Amino acid sequence: MKSFHLVWFTLLGILAFALLPHSVYAEETSLTNRQTELRQAPDDSATLIRVLAEKTPTQILERRGAWSRVKIVKSNDIGWVRMMHLRGGATVVENESSGGFFASFNRLLSGNSRSNTRGQSATVGIRGFSREDVERAQLNPAEFEKLTRFQASQADADRFAIQGRLAFRRVAYLAQDAIDDANVANPSGTSSSTNSRGEKK
Amino acid sequence: MSKIFSTLLLGSVVIVVFGCAGMPALNNLPGSRSGIGGMIPSVDTISSIAKSGTEAFREFSEAEEISLGEQLMSGILGATPLYDSDRIQRYVNQVGRVIASRSERPNLPWRFAVLDSPLANAGAAPGGQIYITTGLLFRMRSEAELAGALAHEVAHVVQKHQLKAYQKKLKGNALFTIGGAVVDAKAKTGVLGKEAIKIGIGEAKSMILLSLDRDEEYQADRMGMVLAARAGYDPYGLPTVIQILQDISAEQSGLSLLYSTHPAPADRLLELDRSLSKQMENYSSQATLRDRFATMILGSQPKASTSTIDSAKKPPVKKVVPAKP
Numbered sequence: 001m002k003s004f005h006l007v008w009f010t011l012l013g014i015l016a017f018a019l020l021p022h023s024v025y026a027e028e029t030s031l032t033n034r035q036t037e038l039r040q041a042p043d044d045s046a047t048l049i050r051v052l053a054e055k056t057p058t059q060i061l062e063r064r065g066a067w068s069r070v071k072i073v074k075s076n077d078i079g080w081v082r083m084m085h086l087r088g089g090a091t092v093v094e095n096e097s098s099g100g101f102f103a104s105f106n107r108l109l110s111g112n113s114r115s116n117t118r119g120q121s122a123t124v125g126i127r128g129f130s131r132e133d134v135e136r137a138q139l140n141p142a143e144f145e146k147l148t149r150f151q152a153s154q155a156d157a158d159r160f161a162i163q164g165r166l167a168f169r170r171v172a173y174l175a176q177d178a179i180d181d182a183n184v185a186n187p188s189g190t191s192s193s194t195n196s197r198g199e200k201k
Numbered sequence: 202m203s204k205i206f207s208t209l210l211l212g213s214v215v216i217v218v219f220g221c222a223g224m225p226a227l228n229n230l231p232g233s234r235s236g237i238g239g240m241i242p243s244v245d246t247i248s249s250i251a252k253s254g255t256e257a258f259r260e261f262s263e264a265e266e267i268s269l270g271e272q273l274m275s276g277i278l279g280a281t282p283l284y285d286s287d288r289i290q291r292y293v294n295q296v297g298r299v300i301a302s303r304s305e306r307p308n309l310p311w312r313f314a315v316l317d318s319p320l321a322n323a324g325a326a327p328g329g330q331i332y333i334t335t336g337l338l339f340r341m342r343s344e345a346e347l348a349g350a351l352a353h354e355v356a357h358v359v360q361k362h363q364l365k366a367y368q369k370k371l372k373g374n375a376l377f378t379i380g381g382a383v384v385d386a387k388a389k390t391g392v393l394g395k396e397a398i399k400i401g402i403g404e405a406k407s408m409i410l411l412s413l414d415r416d417e418e419y420q421a422d423r424m425g426m427v428l429a430a431r432a433g434y435d436p437y438g439l440p441t442v443i444q445i446l447q448d449i450s451a452e453q454s455g456l457s458l459l460y461s462t463h464p465a466p467a468d469r470l471l472e473l474d475r476s477l478s479k480q481m482e483n484y485s486s487q488a489t490l491r492d493r494f495a496t497m498i499l500g501s502q503p504k505a506s507t508s509t510i511d512s513a514k515k516p517p518v519k520k521v522v523p524a525k526p
Contacts, residue, residue, distance in 0.1 A: 066482050067485075173427050177420055
């Protein structure tokens with residue numbers, strides 16, 4: 001009898017262990033969205049570790065600008081991949097297709113259903129947006145007024161940028177996105193790019 | 202037949218009303234743009250459109266644009282309240298204003314609302330009214346990501362994408378004018394008394410329902426990265442948010458039919474990569490401000506590491522819904 005309990009506690013422990021960490025790491029799981037290179041440093045000229053096929057499962061360890069540091073699930077190689085060459089949304093695929101400790105436990109626990117892995121809410125997500133909410137919706141001037149109290153002034157924004165050491169840079173839109181001055185009411189049109197603060201390095 | 206129809210309509214309302222026209226991928230229901238679901242015309246909507254139809258043929262003035270946007274925001278807040286944290290509301294307004302001040306329309310009455318909703322979403326209404334839900338905000342891990350999402354919305358406002366969509370819709374509907382319908386429901390606007398235009402809630406909902414063209418979404422992505430870079434942020438925050446949306450949509454695979462009409466997150470990444478990834482790399486070592494983000498979102502907690510954010514995920518994300526970015 002005792003050992004029966006022990007088994008249950010052990011199972012519960014494993015269950016908790018399997019579910020919790022999974023939910024933490026799951027969203028860092030990713031697949032390559034094309035053939036790409038795994039490099040030793042976040043730079044196109046860094047040493048190539050190996051070429052990765054499309055849909056290689058990876059775990060994202062760190063993000064740095066245009067690059068992500070990843071661990072390749074199968075080989076455990078660690079290196080840098082262009083972040084644009086990774087796609088999120090690999091969680092489900094990972095659970096189903098690849099092995100891995102958590103994946104198998106989750107499969108076990110959830111049976112055929114995917115909804116037990118991490119998106120517990122997958123099928124109930126719309127709750128909270130009931131038809132009553134929508135039917136009840138009215139203009140809400142009081143809430144709007146409250147929002148207005150949180151508005152940041154230009155001076156607030158300037159102070160905030162300085163606190164964060166955010167330096168203004170001159171960066172142009174692509175030509176196809178250039179703002180037609182007539183499109184915006186602001187007569188100066190190019191306000192930000194003519195702003196004298198900061199310099200592009 | 203009518204039952205099926207109205208069920209369909211309700212479905213679209215539920216999702217799209219909150220689905221912003223801003224970050225596209227998920228908010229599209231079949232038909233939400235055209236065809237059946239498109240306009241869900243309530244009586245007051247049609248009648249007021251009929252009345253305003255002729256007016257729609259001229260451009261809106263900036264004052265009208267602002268007043269329209271403020272009323273739409275008031276309607277959005279009528280459906281989903283603000284998240285109850287002055288600290289977080291102020292913080293998001295500051296980040297947003299920094300971005301907006303680097304845009305071509307720095308002087309609009311910019312407002313950035315954090316809505317208390319598990320549906321991951323962000324959106325914009327004309328004239329500088331922007332919202333983001335807690336369902337999206339609490340999945341982010343840095344200020345650069347928040348800045349990127351807001352910059353996408355700021356770009357829509359700068360380009361007047363929503364305003365143009367409304368105008369197009371008004372023109373279209375004017376051709377079908379249904380005479381003599383009952384009106385009313387004109388806005389009982391308390392604080393919004395002075396505006397040039399008044400809309401009813403039905404009309405507001407139908408405007409909020411409009412979705413944007415796929416090219417406009419791609420454009421807002423490109424401009425969003427540029428705006429974030431201008432403001433001093435790592436511009437890769439926006440593509441990171443798009444990857445977060447991919448995670449969400451994968452979880453929601455059962456609902457994936459619902460988003461079939463908008464650009465998928467994967468396509469948005471490919472487009473960004475193709476168009477300006479290289480130019481943006483010069484700025485990729487700019488600020489991410491993970492620590493400030495953690496402190497502001499988690500509260501007084503001193504300097505949280507990123508893993509803390511993941512596991513503590515403070516205001517818990519209860520349910521994640523497919524949204525549309």
